[in-house]
Amino acid sequence: EAGVAQSPRYKIIEKRQSVAFWCNPISGHATLYWYQQILGQGPKLLIQFQNNGVVDDSQLPKDRFSAERLKGVDSTLKIQPAKLEDSAVYLCASSRDKRAIGGQFFGPGTRLTVL
Amino acid sequence: DQQVKQNSPSLSVQEGRISILNCDYTNSMFDYFLWYKKYPAEGPTFLISISSIKDKNEDGRFTVFLNKSAKHLSLHIVPSQPGDSAVYFCAASGEGNMLTFGGGTRLMVKP
Numbered sequence: 574e575a576g577v578a579q580s581p582r583y584k585i586i587e588k589r590q591s592v593a594f595w596c597n598p599i600s601g602h603a604t605l606y607w608y609q610q611i612l613g614q615g616p617k618l619l620i621q622f623q624n625n626g627v628v629d630d631s632q633l634p635k636d637r638f639s640a641e642r643l644k645g646v647d648s649t650l651k652i653q654p655a656k657l658e659d660s661a662v663y664l665c666a667s668s669r670d671k672r673a674i675g676g677q678f679f680g681p682g683t684r685l686t687v688l
Numbered sequence: 689d690q691q692v693k694q695n696s697p698s699l700s701v702q703e704g705r706i707s708i709l710n711c712d713y714t715n716s717m718f719d720y721f722l723w724y725k726k727y728p729a730e731g732p733t734f735l736i737s738i739s740s741i742k743d744k745n746e747d748g749r750f751t752v753f754l755n756k757s758a759k760h761l762s763l764h765i766v767p768s769q770p771g772d773s774a775v776y777f778c779a780a781s782g783e784g785n786m787l788t789f790g791g792g793t794r795l796m797v798k799p
Contacts, residue, residue, distance in 0.1 A: 614792075676724070
């Protein structure tokens with residue numbers, strides 16, 4: 574079974590630029606998550622999708638962050654415009670169901686550096 | 689407001705000995721708890737979980753203990769191996785199914 578795929582693995586941009594991350598979850602996993610992990614901290618959930626609908630986006634900074642999951646499969650997370658404090662690893666995860674019994678499966682992440 | 693806390697940022701243990709990683713939470717609505725392991729440049733990997741109806745769950749060398757009255761859980765690794773060296777995150781979820789993670793503990797197992 575292929576794991577969660579993410580691209581790019583690394584991205585360096587200047588503040589006020591835009592950036593987009595892509596995620597392809599494990600086949601058959603209905604629930605997809607985007608997390609932000611700042612250095613030295615645990616992952617923080619940004620948004621959770623169930624199929625192509627948003628379950629929870631309460632911690633997503635909607636003035637600059639947006640995410641979509643068209644057709645209920647892969648997903649993109651966009652930041653526009655980026656700020657210095659957005660430097661972090663952005664993790665995508667998926668699970669078979671909302672309850673994530675047995676855990677969520679994480680991709681390798683995209684490390685974003687904003688200069 | 690950190691609802692899940694791992695107060696020890698790092699832990700060093702000799703190979704073959706027991707590693708005990710601790711986690712405290714404040715939200716009494718949490719009813720499902722998980723431990724993840726993370727190597728550098730990789731995403732976290734699910735390790736073991738426990739439901740609030742249990743106080744212990746065991747899987748090979750890994751055992752998770754839950755003390756609901758103290759809002760405390762711990763992960764025991766016996767015996768510890770050098771390959772266990774990683775960052776360990778505890779996470780908790782409640783009715784809303786969101787996972788809230790602690791800040792992580794870096795475990796170093798010395799040969």
